[in-house]
Amino acid sequence: xxxxxxxxxxxxxxxxxxxxxxxxxxxxxxxxxxxxxxxxxxxxxxxxxxxxxxxxxxxxxxxxxxxxxxxxxxxxxxxxxxxxxxxxxxxxxxxxxxxxxxxxxxxxxxxxxxxxxxxxxxxxxxxxxxxxxxxxxxxxxxxxxxxxxxxxxxxxxxxxxxxxxxxxxxxxxxxxxxxxxxxxxxxxxxxxxxxxxxxxxxxxxxxxxxxxxxxxxxxxxxxxxxxxxxxxxxxxxxxxxxxxxxxxxxxxxxxxxxxxxxxxxxxxxxxxxxxxxxxxxxxxxxxxxxxxxxxxxxxxxxxxxxxxxxxxxxxxxxxxxxxxxxxxxxxxxxxxxxxxxxxxxxxxxxxxxxxxxxxxxxxxxxxxxxxxxxxxxxxxxxxxxxxxxxxxxxxxxxxxxxxxxxxxxxxxxxxxxxxxxxxxxxx
Amino acid sequence: xxxxxxxxxxxxxxxxxxxxxxxxxxxxxxxxxxxxxxxxxxxxxxxxxxxxxxxxxxxxxxxxxxxxxxxxxxxxxxxxxxxxxxxxxxxxxxxxxxxxxxxxxxxxxxxxxxxxxxxxxxxxxxxxxxxxxxxxxxxxxxxxxxxxxxxxxxxxxxxxxxxxxxxxxxxxxxxxxxxxxxxxxxxxxxxxxxxxxxxxxxxxxxxxxxxxxxxxxxxxxxxxxxxxxxxxxxxxxxxxxxxxxxxxxxxxxxxxxxxxxxxxxxxxxxxxxxxxxxxxxxxxxxxxxxxxxxxxxxxxxxxxxxxxxxxxxxxxxxxxxxxxxxxxxxxxxxxxxxxxxxxxxxxxxxxxxxxxxxxxxxxxxxxxxxxxxxxxxxxxxxxxxxxxxxxxxxxxxxxxxxxxxxxxxxxxxxxxxxxxxxxxxxx
Numbered sequence: 001x002x003x004x005x006x007x008x009x010x011x012x013x014x015x016x017x018x019x020x021x022x023x024x025x026x027x028x029x030x031x032x033x034x035x036x037x038x039x040x041x042x043x044x045x046x047x048x049x050x051x052x053x054x055x056x057x058x059x060x061x062x063x064x065x066x067x068x069x070x071x072x073x074x075x076x077x078x079x080x081x082x083x084x085x086x087x088x089x090x091x092x093x094x095x096x097x098x099x100x101x102x103x104x105x106x107x108x109x110x111x112x113x114x115x116x117x118x119x120x121x122x123x124x125x126x127x128x129x130x131x132x133x134x135x136x137x138x139x140x141x142x143x144x145x146x147x148x149x150x151x152x153x154x155x156x157x158x159x160x161x162x163x164x165x166x167x168x169x170x171x172x173x174x175x176x177x178x179x180x181x182x183x184x185x186x187x188x189x190x191x192x193x194x195x196x197x198x199x200x201x202x203x204x205x206x207x208x209x210x211x212x213x214x215x216x217x218x219x220x221x222x223x224x225x226x227x228x229x230x231x232x233x234x235x236x237x238x239x240x241x242x243x244x245x246x247x248x249x250x251x252x253x254x255x256x257x258x259x260x261x262x263x264x265x266x267x268x269x270x271x272x273x274x275x276x277x278x279x280x281x282x283x284x285x286x287x288x289x290x291x292x293x294x295x296x297x298x299x300x301x302x303x304x305x306x307x308x309x310x311x312x313x314x315x316x317x318x319x320x321x322x323x324x325x326x327x328x329x330x331x332x333x334x335x336x337x338x339x340x341x342x343x344x345x346x347x348x349x350x351x352x353x354x355x356x357x358x359x360x361x362x363x364x365x366x367x368x369x370x371x372x373x374x375x376x377x378x379x380x381x382x383x384x385x386x387x388x389x390x391x392x393x394x395x396x397x398x399x400x401x402x403x404x405x406x407x408x409x410x411x412x413x414x415x416x417x418x419x420x421x422x423x424x425x426x427x
Numbered sequence: 428x429x430x431x432x433x434x435x436x437x438x439x440x441x442x443x444x445x446x447x448x449x450x451x452x453x454x455x456x457x458x459x460x461x462x463x464x465x466x467x468x469x470x471x472x473x474x475x476x477x478x479x480x481x482x483x484x485x486x487x488x489x490x491x492x493x494x495x496x497x498x499x500x501x502x503x504x505x506x507x508x509x510x511x512x513x514x515x516x517x518x519x520x521x522x523x524x525x526x527x528x529x530x531x532x533x534x535x536x537x538x539x540x541x542x543x544x545x546x547x548x549x550x551x552x553x554x555x556x557x558x559x560x561x562x563x564x565x566x567x568x569x570x571x572x573x574x575x576x577x578x579x580x581x582x583x584x585x586x587x588x589x590x591x592x593x594x595x596x597x598x599x600x601x602x603x604x605x606x607x608x609x610x611x612x613x614x615x616x617x618x619x620x621x622x623x624x625x626x627x628x629x630x631x632x633x634x635x636x637x638x639x640x641x642x643x644x645x646x647x648x649x650x651x652x653x654x655x656x657x658x659x660x661x662x663x664x665x666x667x668x669x670x671x672x673x674x675x676x677x678x679x680x681x682x683x684x685x686x687x688x689x690x691x692x693x694x695x696x697x698x699x700x701x702x703x704x705x706x707x708x709x710x711x712x713x714x715x716x717x718x719x720x721x722x723x724x725x726x727x728x729x730x731x732x733x734x735x736x737x738x739x740x741x742x743x744x745x746x747x748x749x750x751x752x753x754x755x756x757x758x759x760x761x762x763x764x765x766x767x768x769x770x771x772x773x774x775x776x777x778x779x780x781x782x783x784x785x786x787x788x789x790x791x792x793x794x795x796x797x798x799x800x801x802x803x804x805x806x807x808x809x810x811x812x813x814x815x816x817x818x819x820x821x822x823x824x825x826x827x828x829x830x831x832x833x834x835x836x837x838x839x840x841x842x843x844x845x846x847x848x849x850x851x852x853x854x
Binding site: 002003004005006007008009010011064065067068069071072073074076078080083084099102104105106143146147165166169170172173174175369372373374375376377378413415416418419421422427 | 429436491495496498500507510531532533570799801804842848
């Protein structure tokens with residue numbers, strides 16, 4: 001064969017452990033704060049996930065059955081060399097992208113949805129509840145629950161619920177019950193819904209509804225799609241596969257890029273490489289691609305709530321403030337006020353760089369179009385930020401002549417987001 | 428790991444040859460008929476494809492660079508064991524599905540689009556033209572031409588063009604020029620367009636437009652997405668990968684199923700196994716899943732035109748008649764009057780069985796929903812026919828107790844077809 005453009009692993013090479021970076025962090029991870037909320041944690045999180053959340057074990061076994069479920073979801077996923085894109089840009093850089101877009105629901109979120117549904121089933125629950133904003137997490141949980149034979153209830157911020165019809169139908173295909181939030185299904189939702197049946201809702205309100213629903217039903221458990229340590233832990237399978245694939249290519253990244261909202265995608269891709277930096281003396285430039293609508297890594301490093309309604313404990317993190325208003329963008333999954341505590345600590349210690357792209361998203365979608373015409377894969381709007389950052393870095397290499405190896409993650413596909421592309425790019 | 432649910436091959440195991448079944452057929456393949464049209468063939472087809480069309484070589488090399496391009500399109504694609512589905516059905520059958528849904532444009536059509544664009548570039552053309560009905564072939568060619576650095580013009584049957592907005596925008600993302608057909612861009616289109624700007628069009632008219640456009644421009648070449656021998660040849664990569672993957676699973680199919688319109692998907696999946704039957708004495712039950720809107724394998728085996736307007740030579744094939752009216756269905760890619768000459772010959776000799784599902788498509792979409800809830804992957808409407816047939820066969824095994832190995836191909840994903848699902852299933 002001509003030059004190698006893609007490496008996949010055999011199913012047998014699928015990682016059998018997740019990497020927990022907590023014991024390798026440069027200093028202990030600050031604990032959550034708030035007595036009442038912390039007491040509630042065992043009612044809010046799955047038993048196994050709560051254990052993982054504070055584990056000091058460096059490697060945590062992926063149960064055999066869950067490995068098999070990951071394989072059933074198409075893992076391992078290929079790592080691509082972007083030869084066409086390099087040529088089009090005229091860059092001396094070598095560019096590599098990981099293909100989380102092969103996901104059954106369209107994003108990397110399935111990696112933790114499958115894990116949490118596996119544990120929920122094992123721990124005897126019959127139903128999972130959650131909130132969703134952009135819709136990727138709700139779809140992933142709807143899928144995960146169908147695979148595990150669980151019921152699923154999703155509270156979806158009404159302003160998004162109202163226009164993402166195809167994504168809503170996909171959740172229903174998986175058998176999920178989906179409510180526009182605020183709904184009349186919970187006490188906290190009903191109060192708002194009775195005043196205004198068309199209330200736009202917010203992620204904070206939807207979290208409250210998901211939590212209330214599960215707290216009132218002993219057979220149900222609430223699940224989370226980002227920010228927390230165990231969620232990032234489950235996502236490390238992305239970076240662990242990528243490391244093995246780079247060995248086959250015979251290269252190693254100088255720059256690691258992923259988009260960042262709450263941090264599950266960036267963490268999943270970057271944490272195994274951050275581990276190499278912390279424990280093996282590797283030098284890597286990490287860049288989190290963000291939206292100027294929610295540049296949380298440029299916020300303040302302090303204790304703050306993860307939700308609007310202050311149900312959750314306070315976490316030490318980079319935050320814009322948990323009541324911050326953020327303008328809507330097509331990359332809606334990046335619009336979150338705070339960043340995961342693990343990534344926030346590493347940002348604070350100088351390990352993670354960040355860039356935030358303007359909210360008109362023109363540069364982001366034009367870069368994505370360039371990528372589509374060169375490589376053929378249509379990124380989700382959120383993933384388009386990662387693509388943009390990689391292209392910008394490759395163009396810097398063109399100026400300096402540096403032959404950097406640039407690795408970026410494409411967290412999802414954009415087949416359900418083509419109207420978003422059209423609204424920015426015309427056609 | 429627990430039980431094996433998926434097998435992929437490494438990039439190095441990608442087949443380096445296509446399988447040409449022509450020399451292994453039980454009798455010589457009837458040649459095309461019609462002096463004028465046959466004289467025109469060299470103007471209508473790429474040089475290399477014309478050579479392949481009549482080749483007697485059993486194995487035809489996939490050029491090195493094209494292998495690399497296939498890898499860039501994500502090949503090889505995984506073969507899945509449908510353990511969840513088997514359990515849900517309570518069948519003793521072992522069910523396996525091939526994942527052409529990992530395609531960048533959503534279907535298997537890319538396998539020949541990439542090959543034809545590769546040859547077009549090599550043969551000095553600057554532009555490819557084609558028609559499309561359902562839109563899968565047009566999108567695949569738009570993608571293939573972008574990868575090869577060619578321009579692309581697509582004539583799209585207006586009645587479909589008008590409602591598949593996302594697919595149209597995807598073609599434009601790849602840089603293709605797309606015209607609703609009949610258009611005012613060609614002489615034959617203009618005549619119809621001038622009478623009625625909203626003329627619904629037909630595949631026959633769109634073919635005429637694509638052909639006229641390329642015949643009037645020495646830098647342009649017309650390309651085809653199904654029926655012809657070289658198109659099926661390119662698609663054999665699907666079945667060849669599947670054979671290698673079955674070796675890893677340690678099983679071999681008793682039943683091979685794929686949906687069939689013109690035959691490129693069925694042929695691509697089944698031909699390598701048909702070769703095993705013809706040359707190695709294997710016994711396999713082949714079933715083509717069709718729509719009752721176009722049950723061409725239940726038609727007449729005779730010489731007929733491939734297009735409405737009689738531009739093409741006549742081919743010996745099972746046909747409903749090239750002027751046949753066919754009711755619209757969501758699985759629009761299956762709505763074609765004739766079946767590929769290779770598959771028609773094998774059908775005539777008793778090697779290929781067929782089933783045609785009712786045009787209300789309820790059974791088909793209900794089966795697809797069952798599949799989605801069990802396995803998580805959303806099939807294209809056309810692929811839902813393949814899924815349905817596999818489920819029906821597995822349920823027969825439940826009755827008889829037979830432990831058959833059932834292999835079926837999922838030719839594409841349904842992310843751009845969710846409104847079609849909704850219109851049939853409600854929600």
